[in-house]
Amino acid sequence: MDRIPILKMGRCLLVTIQVDLLDQTALALQDDLSERIATTAAQGVLIDISALEIVDSFVGRILGSISGIAAVMGATLVVVGMQPAVAITLVELGLSLAGVRTALDVERGMSLLQADERSRGGD
C-alpha cells in the first residue's frame, strides 16, 4: 500500500496528496499524522489537496477526523488547494467540511498557521 510522505518544516507538518487515494491510504495518513504530531510536537499541519481530482464523502470524513485529532493534540490543521470543481461537487454532495480550516493555496495556508502560532504566543 502507498503511504503518503509527511514532511516537517519548523513546527509544521506538510502533506501533499499526489495519488488517487485508496481508502486504506487515507486511513493510514490519519494514523501517520497523529503519530508525527505526537513525536514532533507540531503546532500546525498543512495538507495540500490541489492534485486531488475528487473529494468524496470518505475522504471528506477523514479530513474532518484528522482536523479533530490535530485539535485535541494541540495542532491546527489547514487544508489547502481544493480545485473549484471539487469544491462545487463537495457542497452539492452535502459536505461542507465544517470544522476543517481551509485556505486557497499553500502560501495562504502557511500564513494562517504562522498567525495561529503567533497568537498562541509561541515559545
Added chain:
Amino acid sequence: MVTKPPTPRDALSGSMTLASERDIVATRRLVRELTQELKFTLVDQTKMITAASELSRNAVIYGHGGVMRWEIVTNGLQTGLRLAFEDQGPGIPDTDLALTDGWTSGTGMGIGLSGSRRLVNDFELRTVVGAGTCVTVTRWR
C-alpha cells in the same frame, strides 16, 4: 493502410467488477476517461466521478461486491453516461430512509446515496431485501 485494432472504448457499453478498494479507484479512473471522451465539462466530470466513487464504495462495502455496468446513451440530440451499480448484498429495507441525508447503516457519514443523487440528472434505486441493490445513475452532457 494499417487499421488500428478496436479499443474497448469503441464499444458503447461495458462492465467492471467491484470487489475491492482498488476497484473503487479503478471505477473513478474509468468514469473520468468516459466523461472526458464525452466532453463533459470539468465540473460535470467531477460530479459523475464523485457519484461513481460513492456508489462503487457502497457496492464494495455494504453490498459485499458487485459489478458496475456503463453505457453511453443518447436521447435525441443529448448524449450521456449511464452507470449501474449492482450488488447481491443485503438490500436496503427502507429506501426513503436510505435516501435521507445522514442515514447510515455502516460507519460512513450517510451521505453517499443521498448525496450522489444530487450529483446526477437521473437516479434510480432498486433493492430487494436479502437479494441485492442496483443503483442506476445518468448524467447528460
